[in-house]
Amino acid sequence: MRLTLTGNQANAWGVKLSRVQVVAAYPITPQTTIVEELAEFAANGQLDTQYIKVESEHSAMAACIAAENTGVRTYTASSSHGIALMHEMLHWAVGARLPIVMGAVNRAIGPPWNIWADHTDTISQRDTGWMQFYVESNQEVLDTIIQAYKVAESRDVLLPAMAIEDAFILSHTVERVEIPDQELVDEFLPPYNPPDYLNVDDPKGFGSLVMPDWYMEFRYIIARAQEAARKRIREVTKEYAEIFGRDYHGLVEEYRTEDADVVMVGAGTMVSTARDVIDKLRSEGHKIGLLKIRVFRPFPYEEFQDIAKRVDVIGVMDRSFTFGYGGAMFSEVKGAIYNTDARPKIKNYLIGIGGRDVTPKMLEDTFRNALRVKDHGLDREMMWVDLKGGE
Amino acid sequence: MIEIRFHGRGGQGAVIASKILADAAAREDKDVQAFPFFGVERRGAPVTAFTKIDVKPIRNKAQIYEPDYVVVLDVSLLKLVDVAKGLKDGGWALLNTHKKPEDFRDQIKKGKLATVDATNIAIENRLGSKTSPIVNTAILGALVKISNVVSIDTLVESVLEKSPVKKEENAKAAKEAYEKTLILED
Numbered sequence: 001m002r003l004t005l006t007g008n009q010a011n012a013w014g015v016k017l018s019r020v021q022v023v024a025a026y027p028i029t030p031q032t033t034i035v036e037e038l039a040e041f042a043a044n045g046q047l048d049t050q051y052i053k054v055e056s057e058h059s060a061m062a063a064c065i066a067a068e069n070t071g072v073r074t075y076t077a078s079s080s081h082g083i084a085l086m087h088e089m090l091h092w093a094v095g096a097r098l099p100i101v102m103g104a105v106n107r108a109i110g111p112p113w114n115i116w117a118d119h120t121d122t123i124s125q126r127d128t129g130w131m132q133f134y135v136e137s138n139q140e141v142l143d144t145i146i147q148a149y150k151v152a153e154s155r156d157v158l159l160p161a162m163a164i165e166d167a168f169i170l171s172h173t174v175e176r177v178e179i180p181d182q183e184l185v186d187e188f189l190p191p192y193n194p195p196d197y198l199n200v201d202d203p204k205g206f207g208s209l210v211m212p213d214w215y216m217e218f219r220y221i222i223a224r225a226q227e228a229a230r231k232r233i234r235e236v237t238k239e240y241a242e243i244f245g246r247d248y249h250g251l252v253e254e255y256r257t258e259d260a261d262v263v264m265v266g267a268g269t270m271v272s273t274a275r276d277v278i279d280k281l282r283s284e285g286h287k288i289g290l291l292k293i294r295v296f297r298p299f300p301y302e303e304f305q306d307i308a309k310r311v312d313v314i315g316v317m318d319r320s321f322t323f324g325y326g327g328a329m330f331s332e333v334k335g336a337i338y339n340t341d342a343r344p345k346i347k348n349y350l351i352g353i354g355g356r357d358v359t360p361k362m363l364e365d366t367f368r369n370a371l372r373v374k375d376h377g378l379d380r381e382m383m384w385v386d387l388k389g390g391e
Numbered sequence: 392m393i394e395i396r397f398h399g400r401g402g403q404g405a406v407i408a409s410k411i412l413a414d415a416a417a418r419e420d421k422d423v424q425a426f427p428f429f430g431v432e433r434r435g436a437p438v439t440a441f442t443k444i445d446v447k448p449i450r451n452k453a454q455i456y457e458p459d460y461v462v463v464l465d466v467s468l469l470k471l472v473d474v475a476k477g478l479k480d481g482g483w484a485l486l487n488t489h490k491k492p493e494d495f496r497d498q499i500k501k502g503k504l505a506t507v508d509a510t511n512i513a514i515e516n517r518l519g520s521k522t523s524p525i526v527n528t529a530i531l532g533a534l535v536k537i538s539n540v541v542s543i544d545t546l547v548e549s550v551l552e553k554s555p556v557k558k559e560e561n562a563k564a565a566k567e568a569y570e571k572t573l574i575l576e577d
Contacts, residue, residue, distance in 0.1 A: 030429075136452075
């Protein structure tokens with residue numbers, strides 16, 4: 001079945017197809033239409049779920065944590081200040097090893113108030129231990145929700161995951177979306193079967209105190225789970241492609257990187273527009289390609305070590321800025337490569353922040369700037385694209 | 392790719408129009424995108440919405456800066472907004488008005504012009520109220536007349552399915568507007 005859906009509707013369809021048993025959410029623009037759609041699915045009987053209305057995002061995550069602890073599949077959605085308010089509970093979900101999935105609709109953080117696309121809200125949750133999937137189309141929103149549950153609930157992972165879509169550019173934009181058959185989804189994603197859960201017939205303690213002689217080991221186990229997730233994401237993406245015919249290529253996707261001298265890196269919807277721009281520059285004879293960061297946590301360091309051997313310049317586009325140094329994706333790419341022998345020039349482009357429209361022209365100027373780095377060397381490490389008044 | 396930009400005021404249905412058109416084109420197996428520019432919407436404030444239609448997959452996620460068609464749901468916007476901004480050579484401006492297209496030639500200097508009295512058609516079909524009629528389905532009928540981006544039959548199918556209320560009246564408005572569109576080539 002093929003429908004025309006907004007990104008937020010596609011997100012809700014992903015949740016419905018995943019047969020989520022508890023939804024707890026608090027409204028915030030631009031996420032709200034996800035949970036409105038889910039409320040409608042719940043009310044008209046299309047989704048057999050317990051829908052919990054809460055008084056804040058912090059409580060939404062707390063409700064998901066409590067519900068997930070009883071051994072059921074849970075979901076919430078949020079944006080911007082809502083995700084920031086959840087921060088404490090995001091850490092808790094990871095430490096308690098609860099594979100909750102959240103639909104995160106990227107929106108800038110205020111002040112000044114701004115409701116448009118910007119990755120600061122999710123990038124600033126990087127250190128919580130949540131997996132992060134950045135998507136570029138409404139179809140990918142739906143497919144990623146289903147895949148995220150499959151990865152998160154794997155026994156060697158048991159970590160929560162965010163499926164992340166850009167505000168308005170996906171959330172409120174209608175595109176064509178193929179709805180997978182429920183039977184096939186059921187086969188791909190069986191019911192959640194946790195190793196431990198709250199059970200009155202078999203009482204256990206959860207979330208208790210751990211002294212300094214063992215806390216570090218708990219953190220190490222989570223670190224190992226993120227490593228296991230790396231492998232599971234590749235496997236699950238492949239399995240999904242075989243069943244449903246859409247391949248998202250694991251943690252990163254390379255586009256026209258064959259014999260490339262310059263590769264541009266980005267995440268979210270800018271990647272989609274960038275494909276057109278890469279085609280244009282390729283048709284002019286420039287050896288330029290694109291690498292999409294689909295999964296930012298766990299970070300695809302092996303993929304970057306590999307591409308670094310093959311190119312002269314890597315241009316990293318961040319739709320957020322980590323104050324005090326540079327874009328988070330830029331820093332991570334650089335860090336991943338340092339202990340290898342490869343030494344491409346790496347330049348950071350700050351672009352589309354606070355919903356500034358990322359146009360083909362803006363991307364073309366940026367890519368031509370990266371091509372100049374190849375010919376003339378690195379002029380500076382960072383560049384704010386389309387900044388009024390200049391730097 | 393065919394790019395259409397809608398200019399309306401909050402409450403006239405410009406955003407829904409952009410989505411119904413995308414739905415109709417998808418039924419004819421085109422790839423589509425439809426989205427509003429989200430500003431500070433409230434009833435009466437200027438609203439912009441976009442629809443893209445192509446036979447190839449649409450990857451460009453940016454707004455529309457060089458439309459093939461601009462659709463103006465309220466001509467009082469001509470004083471506030473440069474509706475023809477970026478209009479492609481040979482592009483069209485379609486206006487909701489009881490006047491003739493040539494009456495607007497000095498205001499919109501480039502492209503082809505068309506007009507339709509969508510307000511009157513909406514009122515006659517009891518869409519919205521007399522003071523704030525919902526003109527979106529009527530103007531879509533006129534857009535299909537000048538553009539052929541979809542057939543009128545496919546548009547009517549989408550209108551019947553996507554209109555939240557008064558489905559038949561909305562479909563009738565689209566068909567009437569299709570017949571009553573006035574055209575000024577170049």
